Amino acid sequence: MTVRTIECALSAPEETRKLLWNWSVQYTLLVKELMEQIARDQRFPKWMLKGEVPQTIIDKDFLASLKLESQYAGLPNLFYVSARHAISQVYKSWFAIQKQSFFRLQNKQRWLNIVEKVLAGKKTQQTHEEICTRAEQWLALVETQAKQGGIKKHQRFGQLMREAETQTEKLDQLAIAYLLLNQLEIPEKPFKPKKLKQRFTKKRIEIERLETKVNAQLPEGRDPLGVTYFESLERAISLPEIPEDSNQLQAEWEMWRKQVQIPEDNPLPYPLIIMSCDKVYWPRIERNTDQTPRRLTKQSKQPQLGVAFSGFKEYVFRIQCGKKQLPIFRRFQEDSTFIRQQIKACKKHPEIIPPSWGVFPLRSGQLLWRPSNKHKDASQPWQRHRLYLHCTIDERLLSDEGTGQVCSEKLPATKENLLRSQKKTAQTQDKNQSIFQKRQQSSHLRLSQGKICRPYTVPYIGNPNLVLGVSLSRQFPLQAAIINVSTQKQIATCTAQQLLQLHWGGKSQSGFSSKQNNQNASLIERLQRERVLVRKARQKKQSKGKVLRSQKIERLGIYADRVIARRLVDWAISHRVGTIVLPKVEGLKESIEANLQAKARIKFPHYKALQQRYAKSIRAKYPLWSFSRLIQSISECANRNGIEVKTVLPIETDDPAEQAVAMALQVD
Secondary structure, three states: OOEEEEEEEEEOOHHHHHHHHHHHHHHHHHHHHHHHHHHHOOOHHHHHHHOOOOHHHHHHHHHHHHHOOOOOOOOOHHHHHHHHHHHHHHHHHHHHHHHHHHHHHHHHHHHHHHHHHHHOOOOOOOOHHHHHHHHHHHHHHHHHHHHHHOOOHHHHHHHHHHHHHHOOOHHHHHHHHHHHHOOOOOOOOOOOHHHHHHHHHHHHHHHHHHHHHHOOOOOOOOOOOOHHHHHHHHHHHOOOOOOOOHHHHHHHHHHHHOOOOOOOOOOOOOOEEEOOHHHEEOOEEOOOHHHOOOOOOHHHHOOEEEEEEOOOOOOOEEEEOOOOOHHHHHHHHHHHHHHHHHHHHHHHOOOOOOOOHHHOOEEEEEEEEEEOOOOOOOOOHHHHEEEEEEEEEEHHHHOHHHHHHHHHHHHHHHHHHHHHHHHHHHHHOOHHHHHHHHHHHHHHHHHHHOOOOOOOOOOOOOEEEEEEEEEOOOOOOOEEEEEEOOOOEEEEEEEHHHHHHOOOOOOOOOOOOHHHHHHHOOHHHHHHHHHHHHHHHHHHHHHOOOOOOOOHHHHHHHHHHHHHHHHHHHHHHHOOEEEEEEEOOOOHHHHHHHHHHHHHHHHOOOOHHHHHHHHHHHHHHOOOOOHHHHHHHHHHHHHHOOOEEEEEOOOOOOOHHHHHHHHHHOOO
């Protein structure tokens, strides 16, 4: 599914923005209260094991009673539906992160116990050749069992660890430890003691960081009124209670004496989540003749696009977006008008079959507030903040062949739901079940026979034997290698810096002009310089007791990620690459940071100050990139151009070029 997010600013009269701001604050307080009530509930451990809080329970047990309270009453229904989705998403993601962190912690502890117990002791009597021969036998055994049972490569680690825990012979333990250390491959040379020590130190640091993550606090809501901050401030300046125990008194006094910075919660309201595209209206707004620009153009003569939402449809917001996003918002307006007209016409003429809302490009949206740099000194919060609309779209639904592909994917699921509902209706004869059956019949008919006009685009077809592997590191944000998997021959390699310096003459396939190409060539150096300048400015502000908040680095980082992603995909298209292999980013930052701290501990043992100074200098020289954002940009850009994307576990090597080649060769 090719999904990306576009945004636009919304303008409206001040009274409308004031009303929406008050609703947003009320909605944020409602979400925060829901979080606290769910966390205190006795069924919370059960939901944690299940991995989610059911939305029906949120509606019946929590939201229904809060709607009656005066503090949360009077909101449009769209806000209550959004609160239910927000709570469900927050706890579902938090449960998943905690579960994943717990299993990763267990696996890393098992790996360290097995490998360190075998290899960190005295020298063994077995030679390297004997251990490798036994390791080849174990690897062949595991691969045959994996082929018979359909076990994937990352699951073979668990199988080998289970075997290592049951083996008693020293040679078998050493062979399995060699395989676990070398990513299920036979090592050519014996492991050096210095490298082993660094590897074990890195693994211990990873375990320490994961233990901190597992013991993290529950999700906390936002604080638009600043109540939580002032309560924390009051607790910080008040004297502690004097306990009778002298040891406890000393501990309380030491805690009170330490100057700990009070965390400030996010003061912005929660975004309004819109999950149904039929709840959004796209009217046209006639331009004001008094404010017509002096130079009339075709665009200035056309009516402007607006947006309205179910529940407060009388308030229309004017859309302000760039030239790239404007055709998509016009497509929203045309498709929405056409579908609604067809639905109205079908009531008078039953032979007309309107298209389904499932082929509408908009999949979900968010209505959110952001600080405005232009009006940051205004007195009222709705004047200091601007309103934005984020729209998540399925890019396949912008073309005719993509729409057909989406319909063919959705039709089997709707048919299965229809057959299931028909059986239930015949058994129970429930009124609600019959309504659901009619809805499924209608959606199946509209998906199969409803038609909507879309432009046709020629799909990209690459060479399936050419695979592009990508590796990520601190020194090089990105290293790429193109491999012919049939011959295992390396075609080309490239770093992020080299990608930015590539020129296609005139404009690139991504649409960069020659002037933009020259500016982007030094984008990484520019980003590093800006980070140094912002760090120095922040230190100056902190010495004066002030706080520097700058979004310049984040905006420049987002731009750099998108430029690198476009250049990488252009480079892949020029070589007719069929697949791009990306590393999984889960735990990647922890692995890189643990590797840095392990090097510092080995370089300066027993000197914590020197370790911290060395790690700090490396972080300042090579700032850690936002790898998840870069991977997401590459994935979105590749999917947009029709290139298949796969994610695999990264192979631990010190050389990024070798890692990129190994990543490409992991594709079956």
